[in-house]
Amino acid sequence: xxxxxxxxxxxxxxxxxxxxxxxxxxxxxxxxxxxxxxxxxxxxxxxxxxxxxxxxxxxxxxxxxxxxxxxxxxxxxxxxxxxxxxxxxxxxxxxxxxxxxxxxxxxxxxxxxxxxxxxxxxxxxxxxxxxxxxxxxxxxxxxxxxxxxxxxxxxxxxxxxxxxxxxxxxxxxxxxxxxxxxxxxxxxxxxxxxxxxxxxxxxxxxxxxxxxxxxxxxxxxxxxxxxxxxxxxxxxxxxxxxxxxxxxxxxxxxxxxxxxxxxxxxxxxxxxxxxxxxxxxxxx
Amino acid sequence: xxxxxxxxxxxxxxxxxxxxxxxxxxxxxxxxxxxxxxxxxxxxxxxxxxxxxxxxxxxxxxxxxxxxxxxxxxxxxxxxxxxxxxxxxxxxxxxxxxxxxxxxxxxxxxxxxxxxxxxxxxxxxxxxxxxxxxxxxxxxxxxxxxxxxxxxxxxxxxxxxxxxxxxxxxxxxxxxxxxxxxxxxxxxxxxxxxxxxxxxxxxxxxxxxxxxxxxxxxxxxxxxxxxxxxxxxxxxxxxxxxxxxxxxxxxxxxxxxxxxxxxxxxxxxxxxxxxxxxxxxxxxxxxxxxxxxxxxxxxxxxxxxxxxxxxxxxxxxxxxxx
Numbered sequence: 001x002x003x004x005x006x007x008x009x010x011x012x013x014x015x016x017x018x019x020x021x022x023x024x025x026x027x028x029x030x031x032x033x034x035x036x037x038x039x040x041x042x043x044x045x046x047x048x049x050x051x052x053x054x055x056x057x058x059x060x061x062x063x064x065x066x067x068x069x070x071x072x073x074x075x076x077x078x079x080x081x082x083x084x085x086x087x088x089x090x091x092x093x094x095x096x097x098x099x100x101x102x103x104x105x106x107x108x109x110x111x112x113x114x115x116x117x118x119x120x121x122x123x124x125x126x127x128x129x130x131x132x133x134x135x136x137x138x139x140x141x142x143x144x145x146x147x148x149x150x151x152x153x154x155x156x157x158x159x160x161x162x163x164x165x166x167x168x169x170x171x172x173x174x175x176x177x178x179x180x181x182x183x184x185x186x187x188x189x190x191x192x193x194x195x196x197x198x199x200x201x202x203x204x205x206x207x208x209x210x211x212x213x214x215x216x217x218x219x220x221x222x223x224x225x226x227x228x229x230x231x232x233x234x235x236x237x238x239x240x241x242x243x244x245x246x247x248x249x250x251x252x253x254x255x256x257x258x259x260x261x262x263x264x265x266x267x268x269x270x271x272x273x274x275x276x277x278x279x280x281x282x283x284x
Numbered sequence: 285x286x287x288x289x290x291x292x293x294x295x296x297x298x299x300x301x302x303x304x305x306x307x308x309x310x311x312x313x314x315x316x317x318x319x320x321x322x323x324x325x326x327x328x329x330x331x332x333x334x335x336x337x338x339x340x341x342x343x344x345x346x347x348x349x350x351x352x353x354x355x356x357x358x359x360x361x362x363x364x365x366x367x368x369x370x371x372x373x374x375x376x377x378x379x380x381x382x383x384x385x386x387x388x389x390x391x392x393x394x395x396x397x398x399x400x401x402x403x404x405x406x407x408x409x410x411x412x413x414x415x416x417x418x419x420x421x422x423x424x425x426x427x428x429x430x431x432x433x434x435x436x437x438x439x440x441x442x443x444x445x446x447x448x449x450x451x452x453x454x455x456x457x458x459x460x461x462x463x464x465x466x467x468x469x470x471x472x473x474x475x476x477x478x479x480x481x482x483x484x485x486x487x488x489x490x491x492x493x494x495x496x497x498x499x500x501x502x503x504x505x506x507x508x509x510x511x512x513x514x515x516x517x518x519x520x521x522x523x524x525x526x527x528x529x530x531x532x533x534x535x536x537x538x539x540x541x542x543x544x545x546x547x548x549x550x551x552x553x554x555x556x557x558x559x560x561x562x563x564x565x566x567x568x569x570x571x572x573x574x575x576x577x578x579x580x581x582x583x584x585x586x587x588x589x590x591x592x593x594x595x596x597x598x599x600x601x602x603x604x605x606x
Contacts, residue, residue, distance in 0.1 A: 061363075109391065116361060117390045120381055126351045127386055130358020130366075137319070137341070137364060157382075160351030168343070
């Protein structure tokens with residue numbers, strides 16, 4: 001179990017990720033704020049505590065992999081990678097600029113620390129399964145973490161990959177389902193519902209399923225990862241998250257992609273900075 | 285590159301797909317990185333022999349081609365060398381977004397094998413008859429695209445694919461093919477084979493059309509016409525040097541393919557000629573039609589792909605030289 005003190009440190013890291021994610025998206029003025037914020041806590045836990053990696057050797061053979069199958073949350077990953085030492089985080093303030101190394105959707109060809117190129121939804125999951133299988137063939141004991149959006153789970157490829165992963169018992173693959181309940185055109189319920197729920201679906205596909213009631217809680221996430229480790233099956237963590245978590249304007253709107261006004265940006269950045277300051281003060 | 289031409293229009297007793305399988309089994313012995321991924325069609329190309337020889341490096345992904353392509357990309361990302369097989373219609377259309385992004389754009393070496401090209405799908409009919417598969421792969425900027433002619437060529441080129449660093453696509457005839465090359469012939473990706481040196485017309489063919497073109501050339505010679513024949517097994521990168529050299533000598537060209545002519549070998553040849561050496565060109569192949577069911581010989585007639593069709597096209601091309 002992780003100690004409470006460590007959890008508070010990771011919560012602080014998550015807030016740093018949120019602030020930097022906002023700054024990265026602010027550099028362009030618009031982007032996928034909601035779906036970046038909902039996974040900030042899971043990213044903080046993975047890169048702050050769980051994953052084995054070396055920013056100086058991003059292609060290290062026995063590293064753990066993190067695949068953002070919901071590739072549009074690139075800014076959250078850039079903030080995390082920057083804060084974890086892969087590059088100065090302010091380099092990512094060039095989001096989507098001409099010839100930038102930081103496009104909205106993650107691309108392993110141009111960004112240090114990005115493991116696989118994603119963006120066409122569903123594809124990251126299959127590739128992550130291939131990585132888990134390739135590692136197994138080479139007796140590499142690394143874990144592969146793959147973030148999947150609940151909207152993304154509309155894609156048929158997600159379920160092809162789910163059956164493949166279970167069939168080949170790729171237990172080193174851990175899927176983090178960002179169940180924030182919203183997709184581009186509205187709520188998942190309105191746009192395309194998931195029947196008995198994503199947990200039930202993964203269970204029917206033969207996965208070890210762990211529901212994380214508050215997917216934005218580092219403590220709950222940490223407990224879930226602990227449980228996942230003991231499974232002989234691939235594990236799906238169903239993260240019940242809030243789209244835009246930690247940014248009150250975005251939590252309210254739940255927007256997939258947003259273009260806030262200058263005044264709204266000012267408010268969002270101020271709110272995130274103040275929260276970070278408060279957390280730092282409390283930590284002392 | 286060295287080869288012997290047999291070209292007596294006799295069927296090879298070996299199944300063409302065994303050219304792929306035999307090469308794979310030999311390569312997999314020494315190179316532990318090589319894997320075969322199938323989509324529940326392994327038995328169709330005798331890849332069950334790969335499964336038997338190397339069960340730990342054979343993976344059936346089931347009838348789920350998009351995922352199979354993605355898995356191949358992921359395995360390649362860890363340093364493995366995946367070959368992925370399905371019928372050409374599925375390896376093409378069904379898994380194309382994955383081939384384009386997870387393979388092509390991502391620069392992971394995936395070797396895609398699409399079986400039953402064009403009319404060779406015969407009795408499986410329209411739904412299983414790919415006339416556009418190679419055309420799709422031609423749109424991937426740095427893909428290698430191959431239409432192999434017989435067992436010997438398939439065997440030799442499979443061994444060359446493994447050295448390619450990006451995505452490749454090879455059309456694989458399964459059965460009922462005629463032998464063109466003698467055993468031990470060797471080929472290079474991107475290097476066409478000048479099978480006949482002529483002076484009146486250049487025929488550029490690949491796959492099953494190589495044998496048909498050889499027959500056409502015999503008929504043309506009876507009319508006193510001398511034709512060059514290039515086996516352009518690699519469509520991309522196209523051997524422009526050889527094409528232009530022969531086009532210059534003969535002054536006109538016939539392209540002959542078991543594929544749609546507007547997005548295949550003929551269009552690759554036409555683009556090269558129109559940019560560098562504008563000359564009359566006639567197109568043999570499928571002119572914007574869907575596939576259909578029937579014996580291969582009937583289909584070849586129906587789509588205008590026989591030796592007679594090639595011969596007539598050659599005469600038209602020569603006429604147009606003016």
